[in-house]
Amino acid sequence: MSGDFSRRDLLHKAARGTVLATMAGGAGFLVKKANGQVVWQVDAARCLNSRLGEVGVAACNLCTTECVVSLSAVRAVNEHSRCGRCNICPAYFNITSAVDQRGLPSEKLCPRDAITRKPIGKADPEDPANNFYEYVIDEEKCDGCGKCVMQCKEPLGLGSIALKIRYNRCVDCNRCAISKACPKDALVRVKRMFA
Amino acid sequence: MEYRQVAAIGGKGAGPGQFGASLRGIAVDAAGNVYAANDSQITLFDAGGRLRRRWSTSQPVHSVAVAGDGAVYTGQIHQIEIFDSAGTLIRTWRDDALLGRVTAIGFVDGDVLAGDATGRAIRRFDSSGKFRNNIGRDNPLNGLLIPNGVVDFGVDAHGIVHAANPGKHRVERYTPGGELLGHIGHFHGTDPAGFGGCCNPTNVAVRDRIYCTEKAGPRAKVYSFNGELEAVVASDVFGANCKNMSIAVDEHGRVYVADTVKLAIFVFEPVAI
Numbered sequence: 001m002s003g004d005f006s007r008r009d010l011l012h013k014a015a016r017g018t019v020l021a022t023m024a025g026g027a028g029f030l031v032k033k034a035n036g037q038v039v040w041q042v043d044a045a046r047c048l049n050s051r052l053g054e055v056g057v058a059a060c061n062l063c064t065t066e067c068v069v070s071l072s073a074v075r076a077v078n079e080h081s082r083c084g085r086c087n088i089c090p091a092y093f094n095i096t097s098a099v100d101q102r103g104l105p106s107e108k109l110c111p112r113d114a115i116t117r118k119p120i121g122k123a124d125p126e127d128p129a130n131n132f133y134e135y136v137i138d139e140e141k142c143d144g145c146g147k148c149v150m151q152c153k154e155p156l157g158l159g160s161i162a163l164k165i166r167y168n169r170c171v172d173c174n175r176c177a178i179s180k181a182c183p184k185d186a187l188v189r190v191k192r193m194f195a
Numbered sequence: 196m197e198y199r200q201v202a203a204i205g206g207k208g209a210g211p212g213q214f215g216a217s218l219r220g221i222a223v224d225a226a227g228n229v230y231a232a233n234d235s236q237i238t239l240f241d242a243g244g245r246l247r248r249r250w251s252t253s254q255p256v257h258s259v260a261v262a263g264d265g266a267v268y269t270g271q272i273h274q275i276e277i278f279d280s281a282g283t284l285i286r287t288w289r290d291d292a293l294l295g296r297v298t299a300i301g302f303v304d305g306d307v308l309a310g311d312a313t314g315r316a317i318r319r320f321d322s323s324g325k326f327r328n329n330i331g332r333d334n335p336l337n338g339l340l341i342p343n344g345v346v347d348f349g350v351d352a353h354g355i356v357h358a359a360n361p362g363k364h365r366v367e368r369y370t371p372g373g374e375l376l377g378h379i380g381h382f383h384g385t386d387p388a389g390f391g392g393c394c395n396p397t398n399v400a401v402r403d404r405i406y407c408t409e410k411a412g413p414r415a416k417v418y419s420f421n422g423e424l425e426a427v428v429a430s431d432v433f434g435a436n437c438k439n440m441s442i443a444v445d446e447h448g449r450v451y452v453a454d455t456v457k458l459a460i461f462v463f464e465p466v467a468i
Contacts (some may be wrong), residue, residue: 084392085343087363089393092461097384099383099384103382104382124335129362129364130336132336154436155410156392178203
């Protein structure tokens with residue numbers, strides 16, 4: 001009897017231990033995978049829209065058209081610490097459109113109106129040019145078409161806007177459709193790191 | 196008014212009279228000699244574009260100007276090195292607070308003006324290097340709007356300082372004491388009379404007129420003191436990615452523009468029509 005119990009107990013404990021070990025291992029694997037997960041990302045130094053030296057060409061929108069996600073997983077992201085906070089931002093305005101009564105371009109650049117412009121601090125009513133402006137990209141609207149990225153890059157802008165894959169949208173399909181279409185091989189595999 | 200290109204000085208390379216990696220500032224003296232602030236040296240050419248001499252500066256040099264007595268002032272990070280015309284160091288002004296990145300130097304009423312891109316202002320010093328006042332600093336934005344990272348200006352025959360304020364698409368006029376007198380210029384994306392892009396003009400020179408350069412697309416233009424566009428000096432000749440092209444004018448009206456990509460100084464002269 002005691003021998004049977006012992007065997008049963010031993011088997012039970014062993015089974016439970018195996019399950020726990022598997023769960024722990026699985027959790028550890030998931031954490032490790034998330035921390036060092038190899039994911040797709042856009043290399044700004046290769047991307048046609050942000051790489052230096054490409055001027056006078058149309059913005060590439062393959063990130064928008066090729067992604068398997070219905071509204072692409074790629075977004076334009078403004079790195080505010082690099083932004084010039086200009087009164088007339090070429091990524092916000094269509095700078096070749098007619099000038100309005102305020103002396104500003106009359107049209108916006110973004111086809112989805114995804115960028116907002118607001119003065120930092122109190123705008124000078126006598127001279128609106130007398131101010132810095134913050135440009136914020138609404139990621140619910142942005143589809144990564146790259147037009148603002150192309151207009152922001154040096155030498156026209158300061159290159160503060162770049163295309164980024166958002167991992168909450170990317171399905172990590174491994175055979176990233178954008179990477180196959182990208183003419184500059186700008187979609188690269190990188191380790192995803194958490195702070 | 197039209198201009199034609201008459202010379203190209205320097206160019207990228209390691210040979211005599213060529214520039215290695217950077218060409219950030221140029222100046223022309225009364226005799227027509229051309230001074231280039233390139234890499235960590237000053238390169239001096241005669242009026243015909245022939246190399247005369249070159250000498251090293253202690254740091255990378257961001258600007259150059261020639262005083263009436265022939266002394267050569269060179270703008271660097273946190274300091275101005277002053278050389279005689281032979282290239283011998285006379286003295287160094289160092290000021291970590293008032294001299295950040297010195298991207299322009301000029302002279303007015305015996306004083307020295309330094310464009311401090313770090314402080315987004317023009318600093319006025321007396322001839323001994325004692326600070327007197329700021330120009331372009333006292334406004335709600337605490338300085339000139341220079342996303343390009345360069346403060347540049349010129350001084351006219353009446354001692355008025357004409358400073359580029361590219362974020363406002365203007366050239367502003369100041370007294371040496373720092374009082375804002377007015378401005379020329381406005382934004383326009385297609386009309387050459389306006390300044391395009393996010394932030395132009397980037398660089399300014401003044402003699403009988405206001406001369407300035409723009410980036411994206413790079414070009415040099417001439418305005419009257421009333422702000423009327425008189426000429427587009429050139430556009431196609433410059434490297435497409437040029438920015439912050441230093442500009443100078445000699446007493447014959449020849450315009451010198453530093454191409455920051457080709458590392459060459461292009462010289463243009465007015466053509467009688």
